[in-house]
Amino acid sequence: MDNSRHQNAEAEEKTLNFIEQIIEEEIAAGKNGGRVYTRFPPEPNGYLHIGHATSICLNFGLAAKYNGKCNLRFDDTNPSKEDVEYIDAIQADIQWLGFQWEGKALYASDYFRQLYDWAEKMIIEGKAYVDDQPAEVISAQRMSPTEPGVESPFRSRSAEENLDLFRRMRNGEFKEGSRVLRAKIDMASPNMLMRDAIMYRIMYTPHHRTGNQWCIYPMYDFTHGQSDYLEGITHSVCTMEFEVHRPLYNWFLDQLIDTEYRPRQIEFARRNVSHTVMSKRKLLELVQKKYVSGWDDPRMPTISGLRRRGYTPESIRMFAEKVGVARREIVVDIALLEHCIREHLNLTAQRVMAVLDPVKVVISNYPKGQTEFVQIENNPEDPDAGMRNVAFSGELYIEREDFMEDAPKKFFRLTPGGEVRLKGAYIIKCTGVEKDRAGSIQTIYCTYDPDSKSGSGHEASNRKVKGTLHWVSASDTIDAEVRIYDRLFKDEDPDGHKDADFKEFINEDSLKTIKGCKLESGLKTAKPGDRFQFQRLGYFCVDKDSTEGNLVFNRTVALKDTWAKMQNEK
């Protein structure tokens, strides 16, 4: 029984996704000499997000699995949308995720010369022509997917004239938008992209790498397959929206390449995540309209946002692995991402005492002015994490919500006359409270049982204490600011609305800042990027906004809290 279950688990791990199946079949058939070479080809026009992260994991993961290589290639053929800022950010994000591309980062713009020569070759062979019509006319002539298009009157120009015009395009003799180079394919094709796709357009925008060297730029379709070919890519993995481009991808290679080797385009489905947006256009809008603080706002699904929030590379890789690969539109529940980060942080994050909403506890029978140190495990999941000393005294802070005067039966924490254990220290009993005029509790009075110290051997003392509370000694705390992020969007998914104005979808409570939190003094030395588990409250990461005297924490994710859930259900 156990044995068979174990075997099933192993079998499951070995399950191949459909891309791996394709690759293994090709390897078995001896294609490309068994070589596997992939690439990740972002356009540098925005920051990478969790969707790119899964694509990165796929491409680099395939290369790693089959002892191959993976390139990073910037698809920088449209200077009007691109910027070096993004190039740096993209490289940093990929490396942070734990991947390293083969050699130096590559650029489609590296191939501008080669692509130009190929374009001339096609012109000479009568496979491409210069069209003098404006964009609207060309677009109208393509007609609709349900009816054949109309051929351009310039379609039958001589090769000599086309070559002359194309060279003059390159030399800057024509106005932007006045002429394009088109492939001569089939204006009646049911695939709109095959209706004489545009290969080159005139653009006087300086390019972030080639400057003013070129004033004509190749289109995606005339660039991508050939770039793959030049780099020796075997598997060009992209998202489903490029599926209709595949015939064009192959068509261009067929015109230009006479080797047996061809890169192969394989499409898989974009992996959307619930409660967020993934389109670059919309993310840019969130940044520009200042709905968020920037690309790395911890509520953003960008890699930099997730990083700042406290997500680990391991958790994102685990997410990509668990989501899998398919060929249909999907929306992954964000709960899976949250599961992955909890799983990793549970194993690695140091536990720490932190009180977000402090209320004072005075232990009346504890010797006045005395402080002792109690030993507490740094991480019960990790035996190597060791112990630390935490100051304990007669004046403490506990979480305000951990005390209730009229508590329901299922409340396990402190109540008048009730007992709880203070984590790592003693059992205390509540003897009374002091309130201000408004009736809000100022101080909780308790007595402690000196025989109940953790690890003393007398802990049990013949009684069972249901609750355990976190605390900090009033004599030994540091103050901190804690930022709690909820989902940026309400339940309704703005990604589903083509022209959504985000205002109506944004959850106004998505960011809550709590000041005056009390932390154990050991956190003095915490640095931006350090991650902790605040007992019962969740996982937190030190933010870059922290200063010497004021630590700022972002809550990465809350712990599961069944008590809170019970409360919500009422």
Place this chain on the structure above:
RNA sequence: UGUCCCAUUGUGUAAUGGCAGCACAGCAGAUUUUGGUUCUGUUAGUCUAGGUUCGAAUCCUGGUGGGACAACCA
């Protein structure tokens, strides 16, 4: 009224003509110095109608539903 892609529990993903499995979420219980973690159990699925077959989630046909394509974007 075109071409192409897709349809397995709430979500994601396996099963490649032979026992519908796994994960997340949910529910119940055990353990627990934090109502967490860990462990155990459990609810729930092949879009639909035909066909082929000893046998269909899988192959075929029709239907339904979802998606992509009509940028000088990628």
